[in-house]
Amino acid sequence: MGPAPAGPRQAPHPQGQASSETDDERTLHSHLPVIDEYPGMGNGAFATLRLSADSPSPEIWFHHFKREPADIDYCGYLDALTVTKSVSGWQYLFADVDLSSPEFGHARHNMEHMLDVLPELFPEHDYAPFQARLNERL
Structure with a gap:
């Protein structure tokens, strides 16, 4: 018999944040399994899932340069993933970020291109909410 399968990958500490985290934050972040990541993007961004007895729907947390709850729930995340065709960086549309900043240039370009092309290819989907978020x- 081989080794037992590994459990879900847990969210690593964001760069430069480990020393400033409280015990409560460390405990919270240790219980955020990674559900979506794209290592090829090169910026270390990923999404995690937070299950809570206080909420009927799991929370999505997006990790980029900081950790924070995303402005989308789990069902919405799955819907947006499908509609955006998982274009690299689409999650930034639900994060508290300034996409005009130079560090988000690649993601901004992807979002602009996505919103130019996908509505023509998939007219059955409404991309107006994504354009508004951008x-x-x-």
Whole structure:
């Protein structure tokens, strides 16, 4: 028999944040299994899932340069993943970020291109909410 399968990968500490975390934050972050990541993007961004007895729907947390709950629930995340065709960086549309900043240039370009192309390819989907979210973050 081989080794037991590993459990879900847990969220690592963001760069430069480990020393400033409280015990409560460390405990919280140790219980956030990674559900979505794209290592090829090169920026270390990923999404985690937070289950809570206080909420009927799991929370999505997005980790980029900081950790924070995303402005989307689990069902919404799965829907958006499908509609955006998982274009690299789409999750930034649900994070508290300034996409006009230079460090988000690649993600901004991906979002602009996605919103130019996908509505033509998939007219059955409504991309207006995604365009509005992009505009709010520029």
